[in-house]
Amino acid sequence: MAEEKVKEVKFGRRNAGMPKAKIENPGKIFKRIMGYVMKYYAPHIIVVIICIFVGVLANVQGTLFMQTLIDDYILPMVNSADHDFGPLAGAMIRVAVFYLIGVAAAFIHQRIMIRVSQGTLLRLRKELFEKMESLPIRYFDTHAHGDIMSIYTNDIDTLRQMISQSLPQFLNSIVTVASVLISMFVLNVPLTLISLLMVAIMLFASKKCAGLSGRYFTAQQADLGKLNGFIEEMVNGQKVVKVFCHEEKAVEEFEEKNEQLFQSAYNANRFANVLGPINAQLGNVNYVVCAISGGILALSGVAGLTLGKLASFLTFNKSFSMPINQISMQLNSVVMALAGGKRVFALLDEDAESDNGYVTLVNADYGEDGRLHESQDRTHIWAWKHFHKADGTTDYVEVRGNVEFLGVDFGYNDDVMVLHDVKLYAKPGQKIAFVGSTGAGKTTITNLINRFYDIQDGKIRYDGININKIKKGDLRRSLGMVLQDTHLFTGTIRENIRFGRLDATDEEVEAAARLVSADGFIQKLPKGYDTVISGDGAALSQGQRQLLSIARAAVADPPVLILDEATSSIDTRTERIVQAGMDSLMKGRTTFVIAHRLSTVRNSDCIMVLEQGRIIERGTHDELIEEKGKYYQLYTGLAAG
């Protein structure tokens, strides 16, 4: 529970943070994002590019029309007495038609982009999730859950921003700049050169500003991180703060960090804010300079600048600096998207859990000849279908729950072994208990049976078959696990129990609940089995959650059970009530039990005492007590430390 809170909290912090400033290889990531988009939406993108071209051209022709309007229609008409608006109307209709085409193109391009961007995101999310489900447990051990979560939220979001907004805008801007530049050159070369000079100044100013604000943004991120860390710690320990009357000191320290963040946020935003006005106003200056020089040029009649051309040129001038402005605004979001994309691809590039198993689990039946045959029905007899490559034969071995560890060494990484030379024989139907202090390796052993982790050395056999040969899914299906941390999923109680076996009928679900004495409290819930639980079952007590997860194992009806502190949060009295159900659940199944409570352990067929990854004692309760070793010490609480 506590651990989960921390994870949730981490998620909160990560959520607030922004991507790290530096990314290596931005080009490669960009190419990869584009490649991903193009893979599925190449035709769409081509249409979009065409539409952008059409849209920009429509706009350009409209602006060019200004020149025609003034030079070819208005001025001649002003100077002559002939006021025939017919030709002008015709010209305007032509322009209008082009405009309409432009509008249509814009509409089409936007509509298509929705499909492209949302479709890409949908695909990415699905691929991410599918990948995530296939990753080995190790991945989840080594990555903060909050970080994984934030890939789905923040990082995907940055990509959305980039694909749906930045990219089209970039394209649009580039096409616009190019076509406007050409038009400007056509209209008047000297003015264009002046314009370009001003643009260079603008770019220079933006670069300076962006550099400055970038430096402060990094500082802001660092301060934000510090403050968030502090908040996280304090809010998490809020009750402790209260109990120790530490409020004032907490506020004091908070204010200090808050002030720092304010300073750096102010600095960072100051330069970022200034960038916009500078560009806009430099655009205006550009406009003014062009207007003045244009006026002079027009007046002196140099370079064939007519009034109409000047009008068109000035309008172009405006639409020339705007895209540059836009590009500089989009740059930030592209940088963020690249950082996000990097994390998304990092997850997608993780190696999935490998599964080279070929022995499968099937329903079986004993035929008249007394041999096992595969069966399509649910026969309650399971068999391992073992195909021998060497001679092409297939044989069936009944699943009985015979588990052997032969000299197993294991470490979470290759340097530090946490289990040493573990030998273990569990006969079908036996109850094997593990006891020992935290970190002795009890949970680790059970995690090897279901291949959450692969062993470094030794062998684990299940019904005589090396578990590496068994398909992971089938292996796990044959093992019912009740874990230390219970996890419930959003849904009804019924759905949560049915998680154990999806085709279980309502009756089977309820029978399983009754078997483990969960039926009582479920009936008392407002909607009984149809009560919806959310937020990992926060409304239920820890004990109730454990009962539900035991029921889940019961409904799965597996030949082997692994109970990892399954009843630790159920108080001793309730446990005694559950015990009957537990006993009937364990009956006939090989059961591995990890518990710290004597009552749970005592009647085991064999108790393994673990210390620092080794089995130091084994035997029945009575034998171990007799031995007066570690078990005896733990049990009586006599020995010190």
Place this chain on the structure above:
Amino acid sequence: MKEFKKDSFLTPFCMILEVILEMVIPLLMASIIDDGVMKGDMGHILMVGGFMLVAALLGLLAGIMGGVFGARASAGLARNLRSAMFGNIQKFSFSNIDKYSTAGLITRLTTDVTNVQNAYQMILRMCMRAPMSIIVAMTMAFIISPRLALIYLGAVIFLGIFIFFLISRVMKYFQEVFERYDDLNASVQENVSGIRVVKAYVREDFEKDKFRKASENIYRMFVKAERMIVLNMPVMQFTVYAVILLISWFGARMIVYGDLTTGQMMSLLAYCMNILMSLMMLSMIFVMVSMSSASAKRITEVIEEESALKNPAIPVMDVTDGSVQFDHVWFSYNEDIEKSVLKDICLDIHSGETIGVIGGTGSSKSSLVNLISRLYDVTRGSVRVGNVDVRDYDMEVLRNQVAVVLQKNELFSGTILDNLRWGNEEASEEECRRAAEIACADEFIERMPDKYETHIEQGGTNVSGGQKQRLCIARALLKKPKILILDDSTSAVDTATDKKIREGLSRELPHMTRFIIAQRISSVENADRIIVMEDGRVKGFDTHENLLRNNELYRDVYESQNKGTGDFDEKK
């Protein structure tokens, strides 16, 4: 907020100035063309051009100032919001804390504040700018030609209505999208934290299917919402083009008939762009504001949350002794007496007694002791410490005298000494060592590389559960309290050490009243008296021997734990 009033005020002012200056430029343009180019007056061109340049530069200055003030105002707002929230959270009572999840509080302090900060900056800088630029541009247009300005007016009204309609529709969709997003995130989170369950039951495909449905839902909603949004652009363009054509047409006619000059027409066309850009800005602001309003609401919720516990007007500043009385105490977490978790509790505990509290999960043991240091207020009845109602004490005084070691305890990043000094800032190293010894923490501290200077990671992740508990006990001891409450605080400590701690406590601090909540009978059997709780009621309050004799419940637990030692000292 007040502190940055000046900045909040100056920002829009600068923005308005910038707008006006910007708007003057096209007007001057008209003059250059009509009076300069058309009339061939070079001097006029230069003079007006000079004005334009000055206007542009002043505009630049105003823009920069606006940006600077805006940054200051919004960063300041964020700082003050955080400060107000954090300050208020520190005033929260336990029941206030329970109401919000920690993750929720942290998101409010971080993400939500950032959202509001960005929105505020946007509002300051754009909210005045956009309408102003529409108004100024319209005015200018009217000055130049009232008849042609009517075209603008029509266009602005049309677009205004359209944008309003669009936004109200889109917002509805977006709200739905956000809800679906929550579903999706929940699904991911469940799978991340429950991955072992998913894998153990081989339910990967089942979960993938669930996720696929959730993400396809989002896809559909998003496409729907965005389809509405993209209408914006073409309609906007359509209007712009229509306005340009209309102005060109009517403008041309007017020029020909001498009612308008060419220069004026050009400046009208320049205004056209300005007006439409501003409208676009406005629509963006609307979206941003409505998105951040959810954040703002969440923030004010925290700021306005009133602490459920108030210090009395004339507080008692001294706790005379460690006696505790419960007088017909009823307690409910939600004030609803029907749902009381403590029912009619009457207890009389003498100063210096050691009291064990035992009972099943959910029997309200913790709730009972939490009332002593007034972490919650009773719903009915009263709790007295040192013969004074806890509600009459100054809270800090009370809590310094009643030390609680919570079930869910936390260490903070810093050295071990720093952590111990939470109990008493002035404690000397010797005192800290002493407390650690009593709590049996010194033995492992001494084994650590830096001993008392060892750095504890955030959340105490680099010490084991049992070590953490012992440090927490030592920390509480440094307060030198009159009452010490150990709420299942030695559950991760092995039986032998547990015993040593208890013995140390009674040897070193005999006059301190002690409450020991435990699952294990062995932890409480040596107490002077033991409270047996069940279902929110006291089912027995007596010595171990008497309870064994008279109390069936106690005997039950005792037997189930097999002579009091049947426990392998493991978990929580």
